[in-house]
Amino acid sequence: xxxxxxxxxxxxxxxxxxxxxxxxxxxxxxxxxxxxxxxxxxxxxxxxxxxxxxxxxxxxxxxxxxxxxxxxxxxxxxxxxxxxxxxxxxxxxxxxxxxxxxxxxxxxxxxxxxxx
Amino acid sequence: xxxxxxxxxxxxxxxxxxxxxxxxxxxxxxxxxxxxxxxxxxxxxxxxxxxxxxxxxxxxxxxxxxxxxxxxxxxxxxxxxxxxxxxxxxxxxxxxxxxxxxxxxxxxxxxxx
Numbered sequence: 447x448x449x450x451x452x453x454x455x456x457x458x459x460x461x462x463x464x465x466x467x468x469x470x471x472x473x474x475x476x477x478x479x480x481x482x483x484x485x486x487x488x489x490x491x492x493x494x495x496x497x498x499x500x501x502x503x504x505x506x507x508x509x510x511x512x513x514x515x516x517x518x519x520x521x522x523x524x525x526x527x528x529x530x531x532x533x534x535x536x537x538x539x540x541x542x543x544x545x546x547x548x549x550x551x552x553x554x555x556x557x558x559x560x561x562x
Numbered sequence: 563x564x565x566x567x568x569x570x571x572x573x574x575x576x577x578x579x580x581x582x583x584x585x586x587x588x589x590x591x592x593x594x595x596x597x598x599x600x601x602x603x604x605x606x607x608x609x610x611x612x613x614x615x616x617x618x619x620x621x622x623x624x625x626x627x628x629x630x631x632x633x634x635x636x637x638x639x640x641x642x643x644x645x646x647x648x649x650x651x652x653x654x655x656x657x658x659x660x661x662x663x664x665x666x667x668x669x670x671x672x673x674x675x
Binding site for chain 2: 479488489490491492537541547549550552553554555557
């Protein structure tokens, strides 16, 4: 079984600043994926970034990067040079590496507001 | 990129009626389909998982006779909310999976009066 915890229900930051969203997880799997999804006001789920747990290098996608600490079971998302379009709900999620029918386990989300 | 459509995007119905939500993967074949519901300001809650041609597997607490899932093909899945009641009002999201990537439909907002 997997659990994902996001302890920050809401965050706000000034435009152009850097913000870090926290996520911790627990799993009995040896190999798994970790994700950050963005859900803007349109409610369309958008994949922000993905990390395979067996990879030591932290994933990056342009302004988005993660700090993956496997021993601590921590997976935080850093957004650099934040933009107004980054305003959204952000969900951390995990799933076993052997995808199959295994479900994604989502955290409760962090509502991020970028202030102009 | 992969495109997923859901229809309708918004539906209002009277209590006691049934509503069918259609989910299509337009440019890929999905090996597995997940259906979620999301209440305002909450996370996605998995309702059921299905594979093409097989019966869906429902999560604990989800009534399989109320939420009928048909996974007719690798590109089409439907969710029918039968005898809908106001407490079924929610945002429903389909999520087809292909290999190691999961995609999401744009969602359907259901309001039951």
